[in-house]
Amino acid sequence: xxxxxxxxxxxxxxxxxxxxxxxxxxxxxxxxxxxxxxxxxxxxxxxxxxxxxxxxxxxxxxxxxxxxxxxxxxxxxxxxxxxxxxxxxxxxxxxxxxxxxxxxxxxxxxxxxxxxxxxxxxxxxxxxxxxxxxxxxxxxxxxxxxxxxxxxxxxxxxxxxxxxxxxxxxxxxxxxxxxxxxxxxxxxxxxxxxxxxxxxxxxxxxxxxxxxxxxxxxxxxxxxxxxxxxxxxxxxxxxxxxxxxxxxxxxxxxxxxxxxxxxxxxxxxxxxxxxxxxxxxxxxxxxxxxxxxxxxxxxxxxxxxxxxxxxxxxxxxxxxxxxxxxxxxxxxxxxxxxxxxxxxxxxxxxxxxxxxxxxxxxxxxxxxxxxxxxxxxxxxxxxxxxxxxxxxxxxxxxxxxxxxxxxxxxxxxxxx
Numbered sequence: 001x002x003x004x005x006x007x008x009x010x011x012x013x014x015x016x017x018x019x020x021x022x023x024x025x026x027x028x029x030x031x032x033x034x035x036x037x038x039x040x041x042x043x044x045x046x047x048x049x050x051x052x053x054x055x056x057x058x059x060x061x062x063x064x065x066x067x068x069x070x071x072x073x074x075x076x077x078x079x080x081x082x083x084x085x086x087x088x089x090x091x092x093x094x095x096x097x098x099x100x101x102x103x104x105x106x107x108x109x110x111x112x113x114x115x116x117x118x119x120x121x122x123x124x125x126x127x128x129x130x131x132x133x134x135x136x137x138x139x140x141x142x143x144x145x146x147x148x149x150x151x152x153x154x155x156x157x158x159x160x161x162x163x164x165x166x167x168x169x170x171x172x173x174x175x176x177x178x179x180x181x182x183x184x185x186x187x188x189x190x191x192x193x194x195x196x197x198x199x200x201x202x203x204x205x206x207x208x209x210x211x212x213x214x215x216x217x218x219x220x221x222x223x224x225x226x227x228x229x230x231x232x233x234x235x236x237x238x239x240x241x242x243x244x245x246x247x248x249x250x251x252x253x254x255x256x257x258x259x260x261x262x263x264x265x266x267x268x269x270x271x272x273x274x275x276x277x278x279x280x281x282x283x284x285x286x287x288x289x290x291x292x293x294x295x296x297x298x299x300x301x302x303x304x305x306x307x308x309x310x311x312x313x314x315x316x317x318x319x320x321x322x323x324x325x326x327x328x329x330x331x332x333x334x335x336x337x338x339x340x341x342x343x344x345x346x347x348x349x350x351x352x353x354x355x356x357x358x359x360x361x362x363x364x365x366x367x368x369x370x371x372x373x374x375x376x377x378x379x380x381x382x383x384x385x386x387x388x389x390x391x392x393x394x395x396x397x398x399x400x401x402x403x404x405x406x407x408x409x410x411x412x413x414x415x416x
Contacts, residue, residue: 001407003031004125004148006041008057008112009133010104014046017299018243019327021046023155024131025299026217028052030403039125041115043108057115063104095169102169105135106177113138120146127151127410130185134158134168137177140184144416151410152185156323157198186416187409192346195323210409213346215399216330220300223336223390225307231292232308235267236376239309239337241302241328244274249315249342252365254279256315259369261287266376271297271305306335310382311375316342318362326350330397333357333389338382340371350397356389 005028012020028050031038040047043057116128116139125148130139132154143150159178162168182188182199188209190196196211228237238260242248257268268291270280277293284291294305306312312332316322322345329350332339339357341347351357358375360367375382 001036001127001410002123002125003036003038004041004116004119004128005031005038006112006116006128006130006139007133008041008043008108008136008139009131010043010059010108012042012131012133013044014042014050015044016046017296017302020155022299022327023214025050026215026399027129027403027406029217030215030399031407033400034403034407036407039119039123041119043111055115055119057108057111060104060107060111063100063107066100066103098167098169102135102173105133106170106173108133109136109138109177112136113142116142117146120148124148129153129406129410131155132158132181134162135170135174135177137181137184140181140186143186144184147415149410149413149415150184150186151189151406151413152181152187153189153191154182154195154199155191155325156195157202157321160321187413189406189409190323191325192323193349194321194345198321198323210405212402212405212409213350213397214325214327214330215402216327216334216393216397218334218394218398221303221306221331221334221393223386225335226304228308229292231289232267232269234265236263236265236310237267237269237308238311238313238372238376239269239271239306240313240315241271241306241331242314243272244270244276244280246276247317247319248276249317249363250276250279252315252317252363252368253313254283255365256369256372257283257287257291259365260372260376261290263373263376266290267292269305269308270294271302302331303335306331306337309335309337311372312337312339313368313372314339314341314347315368316344316347316362319344329357330393333397334393336386336390338375338385339389340368340375351389352392355385356392357385 007024014021038052040052041055043059047054128143128148128150130152140150159174163171182204189212193211196209200206244250260266271294273296314329325346342362343359344362353359358371360371
């Protein structure tokens with residue numbers, strides 16, 4: 001099957017080391033591994049190592065000009081124009097940045113349409129597989145017009161997320177374009193059953209939505225850990241991997257380690273960076289030599305860091321809308337680690353409590369501390385749970401299985 005793989009979000013660059021980039025990389029590689037021909041379309045940099053043709057969708061020049069105008073100094077474009085009577089304060093500049101980014105996403109629809117028209121005119125694919133992007137609606141409309149099968153991969157309700165977490169500009173446009181994107185898509189693949197149900201409640205036809213969770217590369221993530229750094233030798237390492245954001249439970253992790261630190265054997269390893277890095281740095285100052293903060297690391301280095309861990313955690317807080325399919329949980333499991341995770345959303349389906357991990361109530365610090373302590377006190381239990389988790393990941397959660405499910409959906413689709 002010839003697959004045009006579209007990742008139009010300018011924020012998803014394969015030079016970054018985050019979950020979104022890992023998801024894109026994994027699916028592209030697995031489609032190729034399954035014998036399909038893939039053309040990767042993106043406005044961002046990176047991806048050459050995937051060894052597939054890459055088509056760079058251009059960035060609108062007007063967006064580059066806008067982003068320059070609202071650059072680091074808040075008001076001067078290149079050339080050093082002096083301040084005016086309408087000089088911006090910090091708040092106004094943040095609003096201008098949000099407006100510039102929103103306009104960029106909207107204008108990006110034009111660039112996506114033009115890029116796909118060029119591609120389809122010379123090498124029409126059997127499938128357009130699109131990773132849903134903010135304000136993005138062009139691909140589904142064009143695919144229908146040009147009679148190309150189209151699957152929209154939806155990770156999140158981006159219009160709602162932008163309003164809830166990012167104070168995004170042009171919210172009405174975001175809502176309207178999201179409705180158009182969902183209506184235009186021939187099929188929608190969500191990453192969790194929870195998100196599928198949310199889209200159905202929002203009015204998307206049940207028959208056109210399939211839930212296919214994230215997967216894990218069991219060749220990359222395996223129980224074969226590397227020798228630990230000297231700072232962690234002889235320690236029991238509690239580990240976290242991911243972007244340091246409030247909804248990943250960093251506050252809970254900080255509070256929990258303050259209690260767990262009474263055991264001098266315990267060491268905390270945090271792999272990643274983000275807005276919640278400051279509380280972790282203060283914790284590190286509070287417990288010198290007991291905490292390792294790696295910052296962001298290349299994706300290919302993540303398995304080694306997970307290999308250093310004895311107990312791996314995913315302490316998600318209570319959330320009204322938990323629609324995620326956490327990659328970190330699957331990576332922990334495939335690496336043979338004993339996992340402590342919040343009993344929320346899809347995690348409850350990934351982990352069998354007491355067998356392939358321990359589940360705790362979201363936001364319950366005492367329950368989290370108790371579960372971690374149970375594992376740190378019992379090496380045999382850690383090994384047994386980790387071994388069973390690795391078997392489960394290989395049996396039920398590989399990217400090969402996930403990509404095959406998507407291909408089955410595509411093969412059952414008729415030409416629009």
